Amino acid sequence: METTITPRDGRSGTPASATRPRVVIIGAGFGGLNAARRFRNAPVDVTVIDRSNHFLFQPLLYQVATAELSPADISAPIRGVLRGQRNTRTMLANVSDVDVERREVIASDLGDGLEHHIPYDYLIIATGARESYFGHNDWMKRAPGLKSINDATSIRRQILLAFETAEVEDGPERIAALMTFVVVGGGPTGVEMAGAIADLAHKGVRRDFRAIDTAKARVLLVEMGQRLLPQFPQGLGAKARRALERLGVDVRLGAEVKQIDEEGALVGDEYVRAQTIIWAAGVQASPAARWLGVEPAKAGRVTVGPDLTVAGHPNIYVLGDTASARDRDGSPLPGVASVAIQQGHYAAKAILQRIRQGDPAAPVAPFRYFDRGYLATVGRTYAVGKIGPLLLSGLAAWVVWAGVHIAYLIGFRNRVLVMAQWIWKYLTYQRGARLITRDPRDTHADFRRATTASSAR
């Protein structure tokens, strides 16, 4: 069944108007949501489509995975963010295709599974990326990545459950495997995860257990290249490595993960028995290239021109991790939040300018990325990064990191709550969100139902 959605005249809806250009934004991440906010009060009808109901502040996701923050602390309901924009509606739906001839986005909403066709005059695709297992998709279940709230609570569950099981386990080999954590990939996510797990194990929960010493937990960080943080200047990667080693992380450079199975992973030539393996090694763009019928660039990205539109489709913009865009000097733009944010603002401005000029292909100034810098944390109070021309490391970098992340969090409430929890943790080493909750992909998923008849509360 198909339905074509046109704005209805609800209590407070924008009056349906055939004359106002329709902008459809797919994906409410950093790129899409910042584009949407730019259309506030503009003479357009905006539809934002996302398959989650919340914007997710992905740079702090590793803190949910390591039991430091709650999911809601780093999320904001998309509807809430856009509630004041009367020309904008939000749609929780799953996009399956784009009909570039009829200029329609094809989506099914999550409630009834019906197919909806959403017509657009201008389309912004900002659907991000997911993990890439480089052809080993069978590793996905065993070595989850860290892209969504559900990924994070699932990893949190796995880490906490490993300690719980080790506490009641008798075999020393099995205990060692339960207390071994392999993080694959030495980029910012991998570095931050490895540091946070080491902090949690070696400090956070140490006094909670009786039979095991969690300080003996082994955290491996495996990176194929010759240094950590390859996107950062060389010296910072070495500094991050030393900081991780001080936290007790076993950093393996130039090491490839050749196999992952139920028992563990083959790291270089060493087989490491490990219960928990976390994948932070690579990403692959969402299937936007297929929707548009264009040849994908590296990692499945969609190649865009200097105005972020797709060749032959001057009304289709692709942003962030979905796009393969180049800086003025020809170098590829990195897959970081600040690129997506700036591209979101740019796309909205370009569309509004072209609408004013009455020509969807009117010339606009090319996108220019203003690189403010980058930062990655290593454990509790250490970070490395580059702010403008300055290379920073240590506590100073961490303070900048904390300030930047608090400032970019959406919503006063989240800022206050996250700050309060950080202060609490840095004073006490305690983490507040040490909840083991069920995960649907887990084999224990039916645990509760199967045991309601015979179990402890």
Added chain:
Amino acid sequence: METTITPRDGRSGTPASATRPRVVIIGAGFGGLNAARRFRNAPVDVTVIDRSNHFLFQPLLYQVATAELSPADISAPIRGVLRGQRNTRTMLANVSDVDVERREVIASDLGDGLEHHIPYDYLIIATGARESYFGHNDWMKRAPGLKSINDATSIRRQILLAFETAEVEDGPERIAALMTFVVVGGGPTGVEMAGAIADLAHKGVRRDFRAIDTAKARVLLVEMGQRLLPQFPQGLGAKARRALERLGVDVRLGAEVKQIDEEGALVGDEYVRAQTIIWAAGVQASPAARWLGVEPAKAGRVTVGPDLTVAGHPNIYVLGDTASARDRDGSPLPGVASVAIQQGHYAAKAILQRIRQGDPAAPVAPFRYFDRGYLATVGRTYAVGKIGPLLLSGLAAWVVWAGVHIAYLIGFRNRVLVMAQWIWKYLTYQRGARLITRDPRDTHADFRRATTASSAR
């Protein structure tokens, strides 16, 4: 495979001692956890077994279900609570039986499914209760109860998704069903849920939607008896009813839910089409009676004597919702947190006294319940209740309610976070935890996996 667990000499474990009496506590709710804390520094070896890793502050669970608080805000890791008690170890495991002859608790831990036998000299069973569907267990999936974090996030998901679906839906009948919420049971949980849903719909998210007016959402509260809050004095039930009606809740007294199916519920003689049905109508004790091989009392509870032990088993104490205990005047004790808390303290004191006297059946003073009162909220700033001899209603009762609940929350961190979020909500009407996350029992559970190949971010 069976293993018998005896305390091991870990890094920081209590030295294994054959001479110290072993106390095993099943269930770390209000009763079990308060008993455990009483054993601090006492000459006993304590094992606390729970199938969750966290203590849950159940009285605030309805606020998680209605997107106001995060799960971690009302939970505390059991290990964290007991970390300072060197004589106490915590075990995440699922109890399947008690061998009263050999004095062993039989449990399997969640990690490997192996069976463990945990020997005890004294046993405290405080495993709580779960929903009772009065013979209609097939309603469980359609009309979930509110007992665990997973229940609460599942109900939160269902409520929020109902509005999301209604927003993109075209058929007026279907929209009406999506925006109808039936709460079954007029006790405190039902009253609090109905008030909170009405608040959320009519105020909290109203400005977020364009096609629907969430103020038109219908909230039904169905109670078989002739008044709400039957445990409270008559006048308070009538006050709660009027307060709910002011919030727009349709209160149906003397109405029975005769059938629940995919489309809705038969309420008295009216068939109500509703997407969301929440069960708060009754509870049933955990299967402790079966473990002990005793005839269960009403609602599956275990009958205990004035010292809270089971007839014929002077070393087995049963507390809280699992027990059928009587007050001095012969009236049955209600299933509320304060009874469980006081019983937990009592059981630990009785055990320690009997250990000192060297006789597990030495006479002790009978348990006496000190009834401080009870309170239930109705919406944002209204509550009804009884404090000592005083009947309270309105804002004053709400202030007392808030103070009592903040005071009883475990942990300074949770107190501050919950208070901050309440203040935020009462100032802005906004709820911070409006997250739709996946639920394993839901048919959409495999949504992500099925759609990773073709979907919006």
